Amino acid sequence: MVEAGKPNLVDYFPFLHKIDPQGVRRRMTDYFTKINHLMSGLVDGRLKEREMGNRSNIHVLDALLNIIPEEIDRHHIEQLCLDLFVAGTDTTSNTLEWAMAELLKNPYTLEKVQKELAQVIGRGKLIDEADVAKLPYLRCIVKETFRIHPQVPFLIPRKVEASLELYGYTIPKDSQVLVNVWAIGRDSSLWEDPLDFKPERFWESDIDVRGRDFELLPFGVGRRICPGLPLAIRMIPVTLGSLLNTFIWKLHGELAPKELNMEGKFGITLAKAQPLLAVPIPL
Numbered sequence: 031m032v033e034a035g036k037p038n039l040v041d042y043f044p045f046l047h048k049i050d051p052q053g054v055r056r057r058m059t060d061y062f063t064k065i066n067h068l069m070s071g072l073v074d075g076r077l078k079e080r081e082m083g084n085r086s087n088i089h090v091l092d093a094l095l096n097i098i099p100e101e102i103d104r105h106h107i108e109q110l111c112l113d114l115f116v117a118g119t120d121t122t123s124n125t126l127e128w129a130m131a132e133l134l135k136n137p138y139t140l141e142k143v144q145k146e147l148a149q150v151i152g153r154g155k156l157i158d159e160a161d162v163a164k165l166p167y168l169r170c171i172v173k174e175t176f177r178i179h180p181q182v183p184f185l186i187p188r189k190v191e192a193s194l195e196l197y198g199y200t201i202p203k204d205s206q207v208l209v210n211v212w213a214i215g216r217d218s219s220l221w222e223d224p225l226d227f228k229p230e231r232f233w234e235s236d237i238d239v240r241g242r243d244f245e246l247l248p249f250g251v252g253r254r255i256c257p258g259l260p261l262a263i264r265m266i267p268v269t270l271g272s273l274l275n276t277f278i279w280k281l282h283g284e285l286a287p288k289e290l291n292m293e294g295k296f297g298i299t300l301a302k303a304q305p306l307l308a309v310p311i312p313l
């Protein structure tokens with residue numbers, strides 16, 4: 031992901047394609063060869079288990095293997111798994127890391143959500159999907175994290191198929207358009223105190239992340255909206271809520287909450303510049 035997010039001269043000067051002056055293509059080819067090998071091993075492993083009689087069909091891979099060869103072939107499956115793996119891992123883990131960082135930086139909010147969890151679920155218990163509907167403040171925290179730390183800050187680039195006029199600007203055919211959702215989430219004409227982490231702003235608001243409210247588009251919008259959205263909006267509150275409800279959390283060392291570095295690192299996804307060092311203390 032780090033390599034994929036680096037500016038590549040070839041994108042601006044396509045005639046350099048063959049020379050690959052920064053070696054980006056060469057390194058990406060190496061990485062993809064390794065990941066492809068990993069995916070192929072996954073498929074082999076599952077096929078072997080099925081041969082030995084384990085056909086439980088609970089695995090995404092099983093759903094795909096069941097439609098071979100009529101609808102897809104093995105190569106499709108490996109590439110699809112690769113897509114899901116690449117697109118679904120950093121985005122989810124970074125969001126959780128940012129949410130934990132914001133909570134450790136804002137002890138009042140941390141205490142408030144832990145109170146909600148204790149009241150609704152009971153301290154010390156893991157939460158499951160069905161519980162999320164009963165935890166409105168936890169859901170506000172997840173939305174606020176998506177607003178201020180959207181994982182794909184410029185979405186995936188769009189190409190304009192026909193010239194158009196928009197708000198007095200002409201956008202010529204074939205232009206590449208980047209949507210800066212990072213800036214939209216921090217726009218003071220849309221959000222009050224946009225740089226403050228205030229989950230309460232969503233308490234009485236219907237604004238949602240599913241691509242209908244243009245001021246909050248962490249999963250993009252339209253035909254290319256993130257297909258992992260239904261999974262992510264279930265798994266993130268479940269994981270975050272479970273972590274918060276089963277441990278006491280402290281920042282590592284003597285660091286005071288206010289001193290926590292909240293800078294992001296530019297790339298395809300928006301990671302924390304300095305990884306969060308948090309200490310879980312058993313209850």
Ligand code: HEM
Nearest residue numbers: 117118121122181182185186248249250251254256258262
């Ligand atoms: C916090 C979690 C996640 C966030 C914030 C996120 C965000 C995004 C965004 C912004 C896009 C581009 C959409 C656009 O340009 O309109 C995208 C694309 C994509 N996401 Fe996610 N995503 C997350 C989790 C996942 C998961 C868990 C998966 C799969 C298991 C996944 C699979 C994909 C795929 C395959 C694409 C490319 C879709 C295409 O180009 O048509 N994402 N995601």
